[in-house]
Amino acid sequence: MHVHELNPKKTLVVLLIFVAVIITGFLTMTKPLLTYHKDMKQSLQTLKDKNAFFYPYQLADVINNKNKDVVLIDIRNKFAFSRGHIPGAKSISAFGLTNKENVERLKDYKKNGITVVLYGKNQLQANGPWMLFRETGFNNVRILLGGYDYYLAHKNNLAETKSDNSYIKGIPRYDFAKVAKASVSVSEKEQKSNVRKPLVIRRRKKAVVASGGC
């Protein structure tokens, strides 16, 4: 005789409780705070979307309160923030960006159509967090090109930066092929002497030892 035949009612009750626990587990399972809304291909597209950028000259209107639909978020650490930040910016250090409070706040901003501009010391620092929020569905999050450093250097003439392109990254500053070749052709004579130099150096070494011994 098996135990479930000896005490059928008890076994039934236990099994029912087991099933009930599993079902409630499913129902109450906490949804993760952030989920990806964009797949890899869409995420790639976002990187080229001009509407995902925020230009330095656009800061002027935000600072003088003409544009109230923009919130600036400084993701540097609190110390850097206290030493100087863009007027009106909120400080949320990168570590705390995905805690529940901030995510809820971002969701509120999104609902109310407010643009959130992330900035770090430079574009590189804010790049990762910006990408992350774009990929998790916050299409109202933009990145400040040039970062805080560019703003600091141009804060007195932001409107004029519209014609400046120095904060745009990814542009080669030198004609790489030309400069690398130029160094080769110039040093062609040196190249021969370079190949000889190992011998020269060794001879010099001996000379040094000799003069040191005198």
Add this chain to the structure above:
Amino acid sequence: MNRNYLFLTLIMLVLAVGLLFFHAQNKPKQVPPDKLLWDIIQPTRYVSTDNVAKWIIEKDPSIELIDVRGADEYKAFSLPNAINVPLDSLITTSGSEYFGIPGVRVVLFANDDILSDQAWVLLRRLGFKDNYVMKGGLNRWFETIIKPQKPPESDPKTAFELYEFRKGASLYFTGAKVSTSSKVSKAKVVFKRRKKVTVASGGC
């Protein structure tokens, strides 16, 4: 068989299937957003142009250089032995086969560091580790390795030693292409040290 047990078994099966379905939706292969942000915040993925120059000169076999710019820019100029995987093709099956190889460290580079950083984030989301970003990109490469700047006199000795290394590396990458060039740079440093000794002894 007791009808109750049959009924319960059916419920179990339904739940098991539901669990499978739930997991498939979550795409467990990708790194979840909060973990990804944690990895993004770490600065450990950045390597300097000096690191990369050293790895190339020493012919470090565990290093793989990947140029994430377009094919045209890659053809015009790139780092020695670098492979071209444009950002757009990073996520295709053929592009992603360069990553995730055990024991291989991948260094991503571009004109600056933004493009390579973006590539890093996308690769990390797909779960690939051991990728690094060359800070400053080729622009910084030219400013430090190809055309190094002499540090001002007030800088510490380490700055001058770095400058010596960079001058040697510059010759390696633009002048002699033979492998003895590494000996040239090493010998050069020794030579300069001895020079100082002779100056001192000459002054006595």
